[in-house]
Amino acid sequence: MATVVRGERRPFGPIANDISGPAVTHRQVGGEGACRWKMLMNGMHLEGEWNCVEYVVIEPGASVGEHVHLRTEEIYYIVRGRAVVTMDGVEIEAGAGDLITTPIGSSHSIANRGDEDMHFFVTEVFPGEGPAAPPAQVHVPDRLASRGGIRSAEVDLTPYFTGDWQRFRLLEVPAGIRFEEWVPADRSIVLHVLQGSAVISVEGVDYPGGPGLSVAITPGSAFTVQYVSGPEPLRLISTEVRAA
Template identity: 70%
Template sequence: MATIVRGERRPFGLIQNDTSGLAHTRCQVGGEGVCRWKMLMNGMHLEGEWNCVEYVVIEPGASVGEHVHMRTEEIYYIISGRAVVTMDGARIDARPGDLITTPIGSSHSIANHGDTDMEFFVTEVFPNTGQAAAPATIHLPDLLAERLVGRCAEVDLRSHFTGDWRRFQLLEVPAGGRVEDLGIAERGSAVLHVLDGDVVITVDGDEFTGGAGLSLAVPPRHKAVVAAADTADPLRLIMVEVKSL
């Protein structure tokens, strides 16, 4: 999305957020118990057809009830804990590292039947015309492959949806490692989210530092450089890329 000011298109800039200060929701969409929730990025402030980027924690015994999205396509990425996802009546036992795609019209719910919190990352994007693929569950750690620095797993989201999705990545960067080029397309906008470790993300000379829970939206035509802290722990982060205008 962009805004028009006196006939001139005005793009949005970088956005930084994190997973602190969560709201508490009870019986969400007819579910049970307590979920903790935060909108990390509102689509109206991102370049492209994003609707929202969210972070959700489902407490033990709680759930988000069954519902259907009629206006957006959606992905879940399971960060920690175990989830029971019901998709069009079929049960999915999801684990950390699972990416779950939900096209428009598919009914879905997500529950935590375990004894520890379950956390997941959500992205919704507005659709285009055409027929989307069936829902899918992809375990990203199984796709990890060596790259120049660290390892990367990538899913081409264009084959799953009708909207302007590009790709989803899981990146592992060793301590002290530095990724100079994330491969974001010139007309692509991306949201980075740190899962583990400490990071310095440099975008056009500006530095953004943080640990698990840090999120950064990178607009088109901005180069992001990711550096893992020089500690014993590697850095893990995910990236969602969507085509911009």
Template identity: 75%
Template sequence: MATVVRGERVPFGPIANDISGPARTHRQVGGNGVCRWKMLMNGMHLEGEWNCVEYVVIEPGGSVGEHVHLRTEEIYYIVSGQAVVTMDGEEIAVRAGDLVTTPIGSAHSIANRSDEDMHFFVTEVFPGHGPAAAPARLHVPDLLGAGAGTRVAHVDLTPHFTGDWRQFRLLDLAAGDSVEEEVPADRSIVLHVLEGTAVIHVAADAYAGGPGLSVAVPPKYAHRLVNTGAGPLRVISTEVGVA
């Protein structure tokens, strides 16, 4: 969230990070085995009620133990592999492309019972008021539809949470395609590259990279996403409101 300095709100500029150099954690939150974890964005440096943006890899046989968020709401996006999420005692099999919503107060864990690494992207946001919604799982690529060229899947996060979540998008760009947008004044976004090679232009800066590149774009900033590779480019976008 923006910082107040001598009584005035001071906004931040763009942020770029990637998934290199993660910490190695053992028995994360009381789970089993080994995870590789990295915080990509700290909410104190983002506009809006973000708490954090993280990237986690669970090695085979590993898990993040059961826990309850009392101060934040959360989404998981499964980047690759498969896992089992246990949500309020119910086991849910998840795979690449699944978006899992965790309302405040829900007990949850995630375990990798396969023989390959499982990667997932995490966003936590501070809650608002009112009753919590039920947890949900959506397979976002199913929402892309058919056709060539740029395709975009939209998930409205508003009904799933009490906090000021807006929408989650999956952008699929063909080779040579680009998308140019301006972030509205009432929200900020984080873009994260899943597949392919991209350049993300924000104002006068350009951030180039492949899978794992993350860029936070503040309100009212224009940005341009360009597929610079020979194959498809897939990027997820998470939007959170700015009061």
């Protein structure tokens, strides 16, 4: 969110981070086993009502225990592996490409009952007014369609939440493709690379990286994404929140 200093609004600039160097947590929120957890973005440094952006790896047999968010709404995007999400007492089987929405006040936990690490991307946003929608599960890759040389899938998050959520997108960029977009003046977004190697450029600064690179882009900014390398298309996700 922007900061006001002596009556003047002071916006923040882009932020870049990656998933290296996570903390190791044990019995997280009363769960079992070990998780590797990292906060990628603190909402106080983002434009809009973001609370945080995180990346979590749950080891086989481990879990994040049941808990209720009383101040934020949340999404999980499963990046790799299989998960069992228990939402308000109902178990949901989820896998790579599934987006899970958690409205404020819903109890939820997430467990890895498989034999490989399970990775997921987390965003929390402060709520608005009105009643909460029920939790939902969307398999985002099912919506992929070709648009201007890239493939993209879009989920409109506004029906699921009371806060300033806008769009969640999955983008696939073929080799040799470079694309440019503008962030609307009333939005901010966080890009996160899932597969392949890329250079994300914002305000004349290049942010190179592979899977796990995250870049926050401020309202009204142009950015470019350049495929660099990888055996498969570059794949990244974009979370968009209203900033004004």
